[in-house]
Amino acid sequence: MNPRMVRGRTARRRALASAAVLLTGALLASCSSDTPPDAPAAAGESQDSGGDKPSKFFERAEYERQLKLGEETPKGPEGKPWEQMLEPQMVSTAQYRKKGQGDDVHLCFSNAGVFNPWRQVGLKTMKAEVKLHEEISDFTVLDAQGKDDKQISDIQELAGNKDCDALIVSPNTTATLTPAVKEACGKLPVIVFDRGVETDCAVTFVNPIGGYGYGAVAADFLVEKVKPKGKILALRISPGVDVLETRWSAAKLAFDKSELDVADVKFTDGDPAKTKSIVADAISRHGSIDGVWMDSGATAVAAVEAFEDAGVDVPPITGEDQQDFLQVWKDKKLTAIAPTYPTFQWRTPVIAALRVLDGKSVPKEWKLPQPTVTQDNLDEYLKDGMPPLHYAMCGCQRMPGFPGDWGGKK
Amino acid sequence: MTTATATPAPHKRLARMLGTGAPVYALLAALLIVLAVTDIGFYEPDRFLAFVKRAAPLVILAAGQYLVIVCGEFDLSVGAIVTAGVVAAAEVYGSYPDAPWLLVAAGLLLAGALAGLVSGLITTRLRVPSFITTLGMMLILEGAVFYWTGGSPHGQLPQDFRQLGRGTAMGWLPWAVLACLVAGAVAVLLMRSDFGRTLIATGDNERAAALAGVRVHRARVIAFVLSGAAAALAAVLVGGFSGVSAQAGRGYEFEAITAVVLGGVVLGGGRGSVVAAMAGAFSLQALFTLLNLRGVSGALESTVQGVIVIAAVGIGAADFSRLRRRRRTHSPGGTPS
Numbered sequence: 001m002n003p004r005m006v007r008g009r010t011a012r013r014r015a016l017a018s019a020a021v022l023l024t025g026a027l028l029a030s031c032s033s034d035t036p037p038d039a040p041a042a043a044g045e046s047q048d049s050g051g052d053k054p055s056k057f058f059e060r061a062e063y064e065r066q067l068k069l070g071e072e073t074p075k076g077p078e079g080k081p082w083e084q085m086l087e088p089q090m091v092s093t094a095q096y097r098k099k100g101q102g103d104d105v106h107l108c109f110s111n112a113g114v115f116n117p118w119r120q121v122g123l124k125t126m127k128a129e130v131k132l133h134e135e136i137s138d139f140t141v142l143d144a145q146g147k148d149d150k151q152i153s154d155i156q157e158l159a160g161n162k163d164c165d166a167l168i169v170s171p172n173t174t175a176t177l178t179p180a181v182k183e184a185c186g187k188l189p190v191i192v193f194d195r196g197v198e199t200d201c202a203v204t205f206v207n208p209i210g211g212y213g214y215g216a217v218a219a220d221f222l223v224e225k226v227k228p229k230g231k232i233l234a235l236r237i238s239p240g241v242d243v244l245e246t247r248w249s250a251a252k253l254a255f256d257k258s259e260l261d262v263a264d265v266k267f268t269d270g271d272p273a274k275t276k277s278i279v280a281d282a283i284s285r286h287g288s289i290d291g292v293w294m295d296s297g298a299t300a301v302a303a304v305e306a307f308e309d310a311g312v313d314v315p316p317i318t319g320e321d322q323q324d325f326l327q328v329w330k331d332k333k334l335t336a337i338a339p340t341y342p343t344f345q346w347r348t349p350v351i352a353a354l355r356v357l358d359g360k361s362v363p364k365e366w367k368l369p370q371p372t373v374t375q376d377n378l379d380e381y382l383k384d385g386m387p388p389l390h391y392a393m394c395g396c397q398r399m400p401g402f403p404g405d406w407g408g409k410k
Numbered sequence: 411m412t413t414a415t416a417t418p419a420p421h422k423r424l425a426r427m428l429g430t431g432a433p434v435y436a437l438l439a440a441l442l443i444v445l446a447v448t449d450i451g452f453y454e455p456d457r458f459l460a461f462v463k464r465a466a467p468l469v470i471l472a473a474g475q476y477l478v479i480v481c482g483e484f485d486l487s488v489g490a491i492v493t494a495g496v497v498a499a500a501e502v503y504g505s506y507p508d509a510p511w512l513l514v515a516a517g518l519l520l521a522g523a524l525a526g527l528v529s530g531l532i533t534t535r536l537r538v539p540s541f542i543t544t545l546g547m548m549l550i551l552e553g554a555v556f557y558w559t560g561g562s563p564h565g566q567l568p569q570d571f572r573q574l575g576r577g578t579a580m581g582w583l584p585w586a587v588l589a590c591l592v593a594g595a596v597a598v599l600l601m602r603s604d605f606g607r608t609l610i611a612t613g614d615n616e617r618a619a620a621l622a623g624v625r626v627h628r629a630r631v632i633a634f635v636l637s638g639a640a641a642a643l644a645a646v647l648v649g650g651f652s653g654v655s656a657q658a659g660r661g662y663e664f665e666a667i668t669a670v671v672l673g674g675v676v677l678g679g680g681r682g683s684v685v686a687a688m689a690g691a692f693s694l695q696a697l698f699t700l701l702n703l704r705g706v707s708g709a710l711e712s713t714v715q716g717v718i719v720i721a722a723v724g725i726g727a728a729d730f731s732r733l734r735r736r737r738r739t740h741s742p743g744g745t746p747s
Contacts, residue, residue, distance in 0.1 A: 276651065
């Protein structure tokens, strides 16, 4: 699942909720609970900086699997990570083979929504991928606008549509969408990606290594770069979102094993202004902060500025492959690293669908690599003229229409 | 029967001076004391000014929101105006990297005022409840920003534009604090002028005000225009403080209304002072800072905020109704006045 999706969805919901609340005359302060309705209540977890009990989101087997996957060499074409796969368990798709070679293919896609930069970049990349394949005559996208009920009816509509040869689903929430996906599986080949559903009826499930891998990469970097006893500030978006919890629980394990001291764990709601305040307060309260760990890079630039505004050096910091962070990283010569939740994964479902309709085998779970932006490959990913909220790991650099279609300048 | 007393007791005079804002001043004082205890360094000049700088956008929004609320309306669009302002500035700089910051800022203020004008005219002329008008305006602006930028604004905000939200004058006084002071002073002067009185009269009793010669529609439209301009000014500060973000103003309309209500301003209009509304904004910011410093995070933070806000407003309301009741029960047996 993609955390940004949750954030975008709740932003809109909050906007409407604010209206409702005012109508009833109730008064709640600005309140920024970003917990999605499908996530477990997280109130009890607020003080996790000191808590030693493992998070209920933590699964050791999966954690170990992801760390191991991170060291694997993926199978597939070099330089095209969206076509690569890690430890694939291939399954036959002969039953879905479309009769009559040379027929035009009609792909259908039920999208959770496009309410944030990550999904925007992803959808653009997916559309560009579709254009690369001449055999795709039609590509129908239904946008659920972040609403489960709309996506359920979208999936029903597409699955019932005789023209759709295959259905791609990026589910809005896991549990709620499961029955709709199950139903669709009986009618046509289904490819799920980004976030999972609680059924394995889909022909393949496309996703990168996952949250544990992300969180561990960032934490290990700080363990290496920050001197022992250094104070770490951990900035998280919001509690109770599984993919974010996995990122943090992997990081917490790494910090617990190290000699670093996690001074604070704070939730930013993904809001740059709030992030800046939190970091400024942390600097003055602890005297100094020696490293910043983040579960997503959207507010990394704000954190960097908070150190500048406080007149102190920016310590080692982790971010993400968003353009503005990479730019600041380079301009200010930061000590930084950027694990990614790659947007190139939006290309893979299209490729997978065509393979399935061709009767070629695909992995039951198509695990994609999850590259990391480091000092060494920073220049490769930082492209001048791209918008600040662009995601560098789009795998789109050599696609037709780049950079203009992604909002960039030549 | 009239209950006016010729010479009120000193404590009553003080209560009247503080008006409905008394609880918020008490709350603000309490929060500031707790902050001092929690964090010894809080009142170092640099840190305290940084706190005011952080509060500035919300204070300005609260002043604008006060004008609208006191005349009996709502403005739910201010958060969206902040977002649109930040994004629009980024887009302008994306296309014209050398645009002078003063021009861009002035353009934003004008656009904010225009959005307010549209809301005001629709509310007064078409008689659409402002709740709906500004809710619509919020959705329109959010959608437009999204459509325009595809969710990711182009261009960076250059340093000179960000100076107002990030930089300091004379090396120590944040520009944002100055902007906040100026906006506050303008709001106070405005409320002491004839316009301020007509605004309150409009909120108190629209019909009576109209019969007394107040042009209620015009007063309301001006309130909306000022609220829109205040939101645009807040956008300049927010954009300066934290940079480009497609969610820069998220939730601000909510915080601004909360601040105003916390300041004892009556929803529905007619009562409350603008200074108390701005004190409400400071209280909210102090509360956020306190929760942050105390390590309260995540979901619990909202809960604590909610409880404090309800308690502050509730205690204020309870006190006043009891006072009134006591006065009423005493007056039959008391001296006729």
